[in-house]
Amino acid sequence: MPQITLPDGSVKSFDHSVSAFDVAMTIGERLAKACVGCLIDEELCDLNTVIESDCTLSLVTEKTRDKQDDPNALFLLRHSTAHVMAEAIQRLIPGAMLVYGPPLENSFYYDIKFPDDRPLKDGDFEAIEKEMTAIIKENRPFTRYELEYSEGIRKIEAEGSKYKLDNAHRAHEAGSLSLTFYATGEPGKDWEDLCRGPHLPSTGRIGAFKIMSLASSYWHGDENSDRLTRVYGTSFFNKKDLKAHLERLEEAKKRDHRVLGKKLRLFAIDDAVGQGLILWTPNGSIVRKELQNFISAELTKQGYSEVFTPHIGKLDLYRTSGHFPYYADSQFPPLIERDHLVELSEEGCSCAQLSNNMSTGQIEGFMLKPMNCPHHIKVFDSQPHSYKDLPVRLAEFGTVYRWEQSGELNGMTRVRGFTQDDAHLFCTPDQIGAELQGCLSLVKIIFDVLGMIDYRVRVGLRDPDSGKYTGDPANWDKAEQACREAAQTLGVPFTEEPGEAAFYGPKIDFIVKDVIGREWQLGTVQVDYNLPERFNLSYIGADNEKHRPVMIHRAPFGSMERFIGVLIEHFAGAFPVWLAPEQVRVLPISEKSNDYAAEVLAQLKAVGIRATSDTHDQRIQAKIKNGSEMKIPYLLIVGPRDAEAKAVSVRAFGTEKDLGSMPLDEFIAAIANEYESKGTTTVKERFATATV
């Protein structure tokens, strides 16, 4: 006798078991037909799930009542589309073994092991899509059935897929006593798959789909395990939504920092220089310099000392820090002294021997620095410190080099040489809390000034099962607790993630998404008890005894390269005045106004505004178009009327029409103010307030 509570609080009583679909029918046939699944006691289930006992029931329709996408409905849709795709692929390539096919936020994939002699190619998409269309047209129901565990295992063994067998074992280990299968149609007759579900009622509900791309993946995500082929696709309930999704992807591409970087001439990468090595062109250099000046001013306020250190250090330095030889794979190879190299090559020394001798310290050399900490530690250690001197805060825009795998390089966001806005704070254990908060506030100041509100905070802890973390567990516990407490003071939600710590200590990271949804770590604050230990650092306490300082590593931007890459996308290339490489462009209406344009330009430059004038032999419309495409904050149209009145006609980026005319000296004061205040007051606002 199930009593079913609906979301509006009403209760429906039945004297027999019913399916969710039946319940929907008692409310209305139209509703029932619009349903694709249901939530029973908050758990997403098939629409035809039979309800035997009291529960809450919420029906899942294609769209919510206010016509929005329903994440649960899309989950069912994409999971079901993955099944249809898998069936189509197996029809086309019978030896293909299925592994795992989950839905994602905007898409789905299926990991598949293809026979070595028949890999999947991009050219197969059309044939697969054709098969899928046929399966959808047949409108076959997704039919769930359960087998007792050992019986299910026999069935899977008979099919001969070690991957599915592995999935079944895992389900069993997780406590499942039976195995569930889904047939696309009739069990025993139609295609089926070991699957937890749930699914749509039938294939016909898949309105629109597209196979997107192929990638290689690893079984269990393990690089040393079997290589699988991952087939990505996406689906929607109707063609219009699919089209809108594809258009969004196209739009996102336009604000990609790699596209804008070229168009706005912000940076370049040249093969002859090397992969992942950024050439900062004049425009990009302006953005970088403005950001550096901004943060430097904040550092001065917070009592930091700026230092400069070289780009290389001896191998021994990194033996002490623990970077060499343990992280040798992710670094540029060492620089070996010339005489040594000659000697070794004359002796016929093999590469393996060379590498061995370097690890053991028999051969000395230098390394391009992968991080700045060892150098800063040596700066700290260059003189004795009293507890009264602490905290010592050493800051440097330090350039580091790391040998990232070629497939990981990405525009400015993943590079092989980059400059961190780095600092290392040496403090007493008592000072950690306050210092961490100071560091976090710096990150917040940056995000606030730039209007970056869409970020998440991660507290990276050590993974107790991993051996890569060095140091005393008791210190780790203290450091992790300090990070947790500091993160709590931020006033924003954060997640604690084991396995995300640095090898020497836990950290608090600020993570932002790029235009295509990839996450990038920007600002970071890390607590470190280990390196002070390794380098035997000390300060003299009030008791006249030596004490060990604690180190805090922090970089509010993370790296200039990655930060500016993300920033370009954040602003879609339309930088605010204080960051814009070209802040103002003067557009004379014709050659006759060139003289006045030159006068305006000279006055702008005199107050430090980055301005140019466009004296090309073009009409004003073309000049406006060019200026707008370069996303210049202000275009000043100047013609005879303006020259007469000693005024300028102002057109701000992002406004359809011009703002109107303004006396030249007033504009200059206003733009200088906008620059100085980092946009707290703007030229645009002056016009707004003038009209009120």
Added chain:
RNA sequence: GCCACUGUAGCUCAGUGGUAGAGCGCACCCUUGGUAAGGGUGAGGUCGUGAGUUCAAAUCUCACCAGCGGCUCCA
């Protein structure tokens, strides 16, 4: 590093086993035009690199390099 795709003029891209194409940009000429492209002329390319197949390769094959989308990694 792994899998797929891509690589043609400064940029965006078309093209195809038989003499290399367009638009934008650039230079020059005409035009002196008041808020998102005025018109004309011209310069500019070993078709990513190297090998192979062929009478003939930018086009087909192989290798390499680079980019893109993923995977893995990220101190």
